[in-house]
Amino acid sequence: MNREVASINLQNAGSEIIDTKAQTEVAGSNIIEVENLCMYFGGIKAVDGLSFEVRRGEIFGLIGPNGAGKTTVFNCITQFYRPTSGRVLYRSTPEAEAVDLSTVKIHDVSTLGIVRTFQNVEVVPELSVLDNLRIAAYRSYTSSILTQMLHLPKLRREEDKVTAKAMEVLEFLGLTLYKDFYAHGLPYGILKKVEIARTLMSDPKLIILDEPAAGLNDTETEELIGIIGQIQEKYGCTILLVEHDMGLVMKVCNRILAISFGKHLALGTPEEIQASPEVQRAYLGEEED
Amino acid sequence: MKKNYITIAAGLMLAALPFVGLSSSVVFAMGTTLIFAVMTIGFSFLMGYGGLASLGTAGFVGVGAYIAYFVVEVYKLPISVAFLITVAISLVMGVLVGFISLRIEGIYLALLTLGLSEILRNTFVSIKATIKINTSTLKMLGMPVGELHIYLLIVAVFIVLMLITTNLINSPIGRALISVKNSPSAAQAMGISLLKHRVLAFVVSTVFAAVAGLLYMLYVRNITTSSTQLFSIITSLNILGAAVIGGAKSLWGSTFGTFLIYGIQSMFLSKIKFFVQNPAFITMLTGVLIIIIVMFYPGGLAQIAMTLKYKIKNLSKKTNVGGAL
Numbered sequence: 284m285n286r287e288v289a290s291i292n293l294q295n296a297g298s299e300i301i302d303t304k305a306q307t308e309v310a311g312s313n314i315i316e317v318e319n320l321c322m323y324f325g326g327i328k329a330v331d332g333l334s335f336e337v338r339r340g341e342i343f344g345l346i347g348p349n350g351a352g353k354t355t356v357f358n359c360i361t362q363f364y365r366p367t368s369g370r371v372l373y374r375s376t377p378e379a380e381a382v383d384l385s386t387v388k389i390h391d392v393s394t395l396g397i398v399r400t401f402q403n404v405e406v407v408p409e410l411s412v413l414d415n416l417r418i419a420a421y422r423s424y425t426s427s428i429l430t431q432m433l434h435l436p437k438l439r440r441e442e443d444k445v446t447a448k449a450m451e452v453l454e455f456l457g458l459t460l461y462k463d464f465y466a467h468g469l470p471y472g473i474l475k476k477v478e479i480a481r482t483l484m485s486d487p488k489l490i491i492l493d494e495p496a497a498g499l500n501d502t503e504t505e506e507l508i509g510i511i512g513q514i515q516e517k518y519g520c521t522i523l524l525v526e527h528d529m530g531l532v533m534k535v536c537n538r539i540l541a542i543s544f545g546k547h548l549a550l551g552t553p554e555e556i557q558a559s560p561e562v563q564r565a566y567l568g569e570e571e572d
Numbered sequence: 573m574k575k576n577y578i579t580i581a582a583g584l585m586l587a588a589l590p591f592v593g594l595s596s597s598v599v600f601a602m603g604t605t606l607i608f609a610v611m612t613i614g615f616s617f618l619m620g621y622g623g624l625a626s627l628g629t630a631g632f633v634g635v636g637a638y639i640a641y642f643v644v645e646v647y648k649l650p651i652s653v654a655f656l657i658t659v660a661i662s663l664v665m666g667v668l669v670g671f672i673s674l675r676i677e678g679i680y681l682a683l684l685t686l687g688l689s690e691i692l693r694n695t696f697v698s699i700k701a702t703i704k705i706n707t708s709t710l711k712m713l714g715m716p717v718g719e720l721h722i723y724l725l726i727v728a729v730f731i732v733l734m735l736i737t738t739n740l741i742n743s744p745i746g747r748a749l750i751s752v753k754n755s756p757s758a759a760q761a762m763g764i765s766l767l768k769h770r771v772l773a774f775v776v777s778t779v780f781a782a783v784a785g786l787l788y789m790l791y792v793r794n795i796t797t798s799s800t801q802l803f804s805i806i807t808s809l810n811i812l813g814a815a816v817i818g819g820a821k822s823l824w825g826s827t828f829g830t831f832l833i834y835g836i837q838s839m840f841l842s843k844i845k846f847f848v849q850n851p852a853f854i855t856m857l858t859g860v861l862i863i864i865i866v867m868f869y870p871g872g873l874a875q876i877a878m879t880l881k882y883k884i885k886n887l888s889k890k891t892n893v894g895g896a897l
Binding site: 361363388389390391392393394398399401405406407408409410414417418419421422424426428431432433434438442481485 | 736739740742743744745747748750751753754755757758759760761762763764765766772821
């Protein structure tokens, strides 16, 4: 419905993209606010003055040609990079105070409810699939090092709780069969799923998926689309994703931001983005006449 | 849990060795080998689980030995005090090296720890070239302590440290360490601090090495630092070799590796005339063993054992493993 309205508006406004920013400005309705983000590597401006916000509960897609700076934006949000300038504000709940993520240590980002996957799957090969999920809940353990050295009953209780949760997530993603397999040597499609399963272990508010469909075949991509929808439904979290597979992006995303050379190109619904001449130019090149 | 009972049973068997009629020289060789096994356990934890390479083991062994000498012989304090001081000082040193390991990795870290170890060794030589504990000064709970008591102490320490390390490996901390080793970025994204876990890995290996040094001093009682290989790179390399041969991810595997390198040498090879005349051939033997293991069984002897276990299990069950998929 919304999409239809939007496309009618689009026609009315010619090829102009509607400024979605002005539509909602209620404090706390945005989970992430990126303000004038810049990330320079020497002379290369990977991200150059980018601003956007992600609304709570939506599936937000970030697209752009190769080298547009999509992953760099993700790395700036999760603090793998410290931005050159600009800031990223995060509100875990609508009522919560906004946190400037640059004041948060990289290994504390996950405790705020922001979890991510990686472009090239980063699963721990020397651990079983179940253990891969259990380390994702690492910060939920309160057992001291002494308790762990002596394997006191408290650790046992915590382990049981985490294992039960992990089994639930594995069941949800249909990975139960693989729980005792070492991650090393498992098919790529399974590893991608394990990585997504891992993000669900720490009660996420915002899941950041870096090219979830890369390296998947058509059937697996189709399955992934289903999974992303189910995750949003079941866990009620916001999803932010970078993807090259336009079919997937157009199907799952509520809103899409297109960037090129680190700069804002267009923001809007999938239809708006598809119709945007700027986006077409960035992907297909300038028309010569 | 089952693993822990096996460890305790193995400990009781080791403790029974002096009482079943073995010659005192064999028991002594066993005791020293167990001391080296303590170092190897700590090192395996660092390398197999922390993914960090260190060639500084020998230096920390020296720290333990010199603390034992000064506390027990010079200041005439009880062994327990020496033990506490050793743990405290080596803990601080482990934390320092752990901090360094966040910035320097791989071969550079190995070189740095090697340098540190050599600095320590030279410091020891200039402090006192020969350290010696008199038999009469060694007392525990007011009772005179003989070689047999120290042997039992070694077995006890070995088993306790083995249990602690096994528990740590099978805890969230152990899994966190492996993820730091395999994929630092994934570990950080999951909320695991690299610094904390690397420091922990170094603290464990440093404390274990220093405790081993303390035990060695109490057991052997006479070390000439300038001429012994104990505090030199040879020890660090042998421990590395033991962990590689046995399999750094298996504590019992690397303990077995220690027996291959130190136990066989002191129990059998030292009695063969050829090896007594040409001690370099023993080192060569170790080298050949390492090459063979690294080439064919990168997981060490533990990998061979696991493969055998798996095959035997399959034979007895006659189940098709591929069918599980």
